[in-house]
Amino acid sequence: MLQSVNLKSGNLITAWIDYMNGKKKLDIFLSYSSFKPEKPLLTVNIDLSRYLNEFMYVGFSASTEGSTELHYIENWSFQTMGFHPVRPRIHPHNVSDSSVPHTPPTPVSNSGNKHHERIRLGLGIGFPAFFCSVLVVFGWISVKKWRDSRTEKSLKAELVTGPRQYSYKEIKSATRGFHSSRIVGHGAFGTVYKAFFTELGTTSAVKRSKHAHEGKTEFLAELSIIACLRHKNLVPLQGWCVEKGELLLVYEFMPHGSLDSLLYADSENGNPLQWSYRYNIAVGLASVLTYLHQECEQQVIHRDVKTSNIMLDANYNARLGDFGLARIMDHGKSPVSTLTAGTMGYLAPEYLQYGKATEKTDVFSYGVVILELASGRRPIERETESHKMVNLVDWVWMLHSEGKIIEAADKNMNGEYDKKEMKKLLLVGLSCANPDSMERPPMRGVLQILNNEAEPMVVPKAKPTLTFSNSLPLSIDDIVLDCEDSVMPESQFEIRLE
Known part of the structure; x- marks a missing residue:
């Protein structure tokens, strides 16, 4: 931010960079309008005479080094003016003072000299300036017509091939x-x-x-x-x-709205989402996360995979949306620590600890979503009888340790589901929500399991415990206890620290 001009405002900004060789001074002006301000925003005393000539090529270049650009150049121009013309010699060459009789100059008044000097100076500066201005205006009109024509063509193409x-x-x-x-x-x-x-x-x-x-x-x-x-x-x-x-x-527009509204609101109204749709949603979500993590030129980490960000089209196919927290990184590159962002209940333990989002943090969130699809329960919700807050991953793992994981199936479906697929989905959900990120499968492996191209992973009966070099700010138990003491009406809690 420079005074009243915000370089990140998104508004059109005009800049003037003036260098006066006589004063060895560089002035920079910025304005939202096309009128040059009276006072510069920045002044630097510097000698650029070594780099500037009367006739020269001028240009500039820049690079975002793979980052998203925030600025671009609409148009630009460069001009020099005010170069003094070569003054004629006062005396002719090869003529000595003795060969020509000395004639005293005709006296001229001071005011007359000054008047003629002003005229010469005005013509010397004004005409080149006028000529340059005409060239600039003509060039600007030509460029604008060309740009308008090009923009119109590109917009027509975008209507078919991309966002408009x-x-x-x-x-x-x-x-x-x-x-x-x-x-x-x-x-x-x-x-x-x-x-x-x-x-x-x-x-x-x-x-x-x-x-x-x-x-x-x-x-x-x-x-x-x-x-x-x-x-x-x-x-x-x-x-x-x-x-x-x-x-x-x-x-x-997605006709069936978000997954969470169909999974919970409709179930409460006696109209649960049927099993074939649920399984297909799990496959579709695994497919798009495989694409983001492994098939894009740069890896895309979503960081906010949850049921409210999964939309359903007319055929109940899963459509992942809301990329407001997403990050792009090169494949194989170590993630950078950031402020934790996302929704409580979907956040991987290591992400809470270190703030480093990787594809494995998305896998953890996917595992929670899968368990929601299978059980019809939210990631963290209050138990009806005891009024205690229960973590979904812990609850399903407890049933798995007792050898009755199938009891985690959504009761609202009244047993109308394929038991083999249900068990597979629950085991996939647990393997993805493993506290140890190294034990979580890649999304391509998950997709192969769901498509019956690979066997499900072996899930340990006891939920693995994980220790960090530093104490974990919030353990799963701490999260549950914190939610239990909260007076918030919703059963999901969001962390928004960015």
Whole structure:
């Protein structure tokens, strides 16, 4: 931030860099408008005469080194002016003072000299400046026409092959001014609205960031990551809008909403999600995580895999969404410690301890989701009789240790499920939610097990215990006890420290 100009605002910024060789001074001006401010934001005393010539080539380059770019150059120009013309000699060559009679100069008034000097100086500076200005204006018009033509062509291509840029007016009209009746969900970074685009004849979901200035990082992360991804089990991104201080993402509308609403609300109403859909959701989610972890050019760590971020299309296929916390890293590269972010109950123990998100932290979250699908229970919920908070992973592992893991199956299904598949899903869930990250299977291995291409992993009867070099800030038991003392009405608890 430089005074009143925020370099990360996303607004168009004009910069002027002026160097005056006579004063050996470099001035830098910044403004949101095209009018140059009176005072520079930065002044540096430096001699650049060695590097600047009357005729020279000028350019610049930059690199983000694989990171997401925050700025780009709309257009630029370079000009020099004010070079003094070569003054003529006062006396002709090869003429001595003695060969020509000395004639005293005609006296001229001081004011006349000054007047002519001003005219010469004005012509010497004004004409080149005018000529350069004409060239700049002509070049700007030509470049603008070319850019407009290129942008129009690229947008037409994007309508078919990728996300397009929507206008704020379009989205506001499609959501009836972001009316409360169009709200279909709330996420960590904003609200989701149902939108009807009458001109396109389509229905979409619009994600609106709750605080544009705070959600810019998450918005850019989600846009830059998901715009490059292509998989049948991802929520397709249709477009975006950055206008009037709003950060908006437009997604394909998912008719059946989120998995958690179908898994819990519908079950409570006597309409449980049928088994074939549940198993298919587990397979689809394993497939897309395999893609993100192992098949993309760079590894994508989602960091927020949970039932509320899994949407269901018209055929009840799983579609993973909400990449606001996602991170990209090179394959085989060690993760960097970050502030812990995610939802309690889905967070791997080592992530809570060290803050390092890897593919194995996503695998842990996937394991919890699988256990939810099989049991119909939330990751952490209050027991009806004892009113104690129970951790889902611990509860299923206890049943497994007693040799009756099948009793973890969702009672609301009334036994209408394939017992072999149910047991397989529960064992896969436990193997993925193993406290020891080294013992968790890769997502490709999970997919092979679910597709009957490999045998399930052997899950130990006793839940493994894990110790860290430093004391764990929150153990699973601490989490349960903390939730037990909480007065929050929901049974899930979110950590949002980023």
